[in-house]
Amino acid sequence: MTSDEILSLTCIQLAAAIRERRTSAVAAMEAVLERARWMQPKLNCFLRIDEAAALDAARFADREPARGPLHGVPMAHKDMYYRRGVVSSCGSKILRERPAPSTSTALERLDAAGAIQFGVLNMTEFALGPTGHNWHYGHCRNPWNPERITGGSSSGTGASVAARANFAGLGSDTGGSIRLPAAFCGISAIKPTYGRVSRAGAMPLSFSLDTVGPLTRTVEDAALIAQLIAGPDPKDPTCDPRAVPDWFSQIHQSIGGVRIGRPRQHFYDDCDPEIAAAMDASLETFRKLGASIIDVDIPDIGGYSAAGGVISSSEAAAFHGQWLRTRPEDYSDQVRGRLLQGLAIPANSYIDSLRMRGPALAEFCDLVFSKVDVLHGPVVSIRTPTIAETDLGWSEHTSQVLSRITRLTRPGNYLGLPTVCANAGFTRDGMPIGMQLITRPFDEATALRAGHAFQRVTDWHLRAPRFT
Amino acid sequence: MNLTLVSNLLEDQGAQPDPEHVAAAASTLAALLKTAAERFARLPFEAEPSGFTAEQRSHVP
Numbered sequence: 001m002t003s004d005e006i007l008s009l010t011c012i013q014l015a016a017a018i019r020e021r022r023t024s025a026v027a028a029m030e031a032v033l034e035r036a037r038w039m040q041p042k043l044n045c046f047l048r049i050d051e052a053a054a055l056d057a058a059r060f061a062d063r064e065p066a067r068g069p070l071h072g073v074p075m076a077h078k079d080m081y082y083r084r085g086v087v088s089s090c091g092s093k094i095l096r097e098r099p100a101p102s103t104s105t106a107l108e109r110l111d112a113a114g115a116i117q118f119g120v121l122n123m124t125e126f127a128l129g130p131t132g133h134n135w136h137y138g139h140c141r142n143p144w145n146p147e148r149i150t151g152g153s154s155s156g157t158g159a160s161v162a163a164r165a166n167f168a169g170l171g172s173d174t175g176g177s178i179r180l181p182a183a184f185c186g187i188s189a190i191k192p193t194y195g196r197v198s199r200a201g202a203m204p205l206s207f208s209l210d211t212v213g214p215l216t217r218t219v220e221d222a223a224l225i226a227q228l229i230a231g232p233d234p235k236d237p238t239c240d241p242r243a244v245p246d247w248f249s250q251i252h253q254s255i256g257g258v259r260i261g262r263p264r265q266h267f268y269d270d271c272d273p274e275i276a277a278a279m280d281a282s283l284e285t286f287r288k289l290g291a292s293i294i295d296v297d298i299p300d301i302g303g304y305s306a307a308g309g310v311i312s313s314s315e316a317a318a319f320h321g322q323w324l325r326t327r328p329e330d331y332s333d334q335v336r337g338r339l340l341q342g343l344a345i346p347a348n349s350y351i352d353s354l355r356m357r358g359p360a361l362a363e364f365c366d367l368v369f370s371k372v373d374v375l376h377g378p379v380v381s382i383r384t385p386t387i388a389e390t391d392l393g394w395s396e397h398t399s400q401v402l403s404r405i406t407r408l409t410r411p412g413n414y415l416g417l418p419t420v421c422a423n424a425g426f427t428r429d430g431m432p433i434g435m436q437l438i439t440r441p442f443d444e445a446t447a448l449r450a451g452h453a454f455q456r457v458t459d460w461h462l463r464a465p466r467f468t
Numbered sequence: 469m470n471l472t473l474v475s476n477l478l479e480d481q482g483a484q485p486d487p488e489h490v491a492a493a494a495s496t497l498a499a500l501l502k503t504a505a506e507r508f509a510r511l512p513f514e515a516e517p518s519g520f521t522a523e524q525r526s527h528v529p
Contacts, residue, residue: 344493361520
């Protein structure tokens with residue numbers, strides 16, 4: 001196989017090709033390393049590429065029997081998944097020399113499945129921001145238009161996977177940080193149910209809201225990787241103790257009879273017409289696949305966003321309190337400003353925000369998931385902002401700009417709902433349009449099945465940005 | 469929120485915020501807390517944070 005042929009494969013296809021000796025782990029690693037080196041000056045998606053170690057690991061993989069379903073597949077991850085003794089900068093200046101204290105459960109499970117990590121990816125400083133900007137290591141750029149944002153905070157994961165400089169990678173999502181880069185970069189992803197994937201060994205931002213998940217080229221890859229990393233973990237007491245159903249084998253089942261909801265409120269408020277048209281077209285695709293499309297009322301998600309904001313600001317300020325006092329100059333202005341506001345939140349407001357989560361989830365499930373199996377809508381209702389218009393210090397204006405980006409993602413973190421993202425088309429100026437498929441808690445299977453069914457009959461996910 | 473109150477709260481905790489950060493925090497938090505307060509007012513007396521996990525698990529397919 002040529003390098004271009006290798007780079008066009010999904011994780012599942014590449015693992016099969018290596019297993020069947022149609023290519024090798026070394027050939028795959030050499031191809032992705034060459035692509036990553038070429039892409040880095042254009043997109044700035046990598047914070048470190050571990051070339052020699054990755055090639056050694058690939059040579060070893062070619063000599064040993066297949067370890068698991070990702071045997072020999074190169075992957076790079078957001079630089080906040082720890083490997084004991086190795087620096088994880090978390091996109092920050094503060095941690096850029098600190099060896100990580102432990103290895104993350106998600107990485108251990110990917111290692112066991114045979115994946116080979118070849119680098120770490122750019123991200124928003126401490127995962128705090130939805131644009132993908134990083135003022136310490138340089139902003140990451142969108143492969144579809146380098147003047148536009150990637151979305152964040154998993155910026156490097158979104159950009160590298162879209163640019164075919166990575167086969168898949170881990171992101172994290174506290175207010176939209178998996179779904180936004182997936183949408184803005186035109187790839188697939190899953191934000192699992194809160195508690196489904198262990199957070200052990202991943203940088204904390206807001207322990208009540210943080211979720212771990214993969215960004216991939218296809219929903220099928222997302223299903224496989226999520227399946228591999230999900231499940232109980234004694235190192236993370238918030239991780240759900242139940243075994244994970246076999247999502248991957250269920251993904252090929254028909255979606256005939258599945259009820260897909262089109263929200264009557266909020267999702268289409270001030271929505272860009274091209275984005276709304278792409279959503280309508282995707283619903284028509286689901287209808288042809290046998291799903292029924294139902295208009296559905298949803299509760300006021302503004303209250304969920306506000307309560308989620310109170311929780312994330314309070315918890316992040318607690319993690320960062322010491323450094324805010326002793327090393328304030330080592331934060332970028334926007335991140336320091338966002339963290340500081342958490343120090344002024346009254347304790348009762350934080351606790352009320354947590355107390356409200358149960359009733360809010362009950363309300364949402366009663367109103368929405370008693371009528372439909374999947375809630376469908378855009379990930380963002382605005383066009384992809386430029387880097388220039390979002391390259392801002394912290395101010396009231398910045399807060400409003402960022403809120404417009406996270407308006408449709410933050411409620412999902414507050415409710416802890418699983419969400420699958422897939423590209424549903426492009427604007428006339430060539431930017432991807434992301435769709436989200438939201439299901440009831442722990443029903444990742446239905447969201448994955450719907451996303452995969454969509455990709456079996458459409459080709460949006462196969463399109464890749466072109467570079468000269 | 470009152471600017472002086474926010475500034476004092478941050479300074480009392482050892483932070484030294486820029487005036488622009490204080491102003492942004494005051495306006496952003498005022499909006500967040502006002503929006504959330506309308507929902508908090510409807511909370512059942514007995515609601516506890518652990519209710520979320522219980523509610524989540526009641527929806528397992």
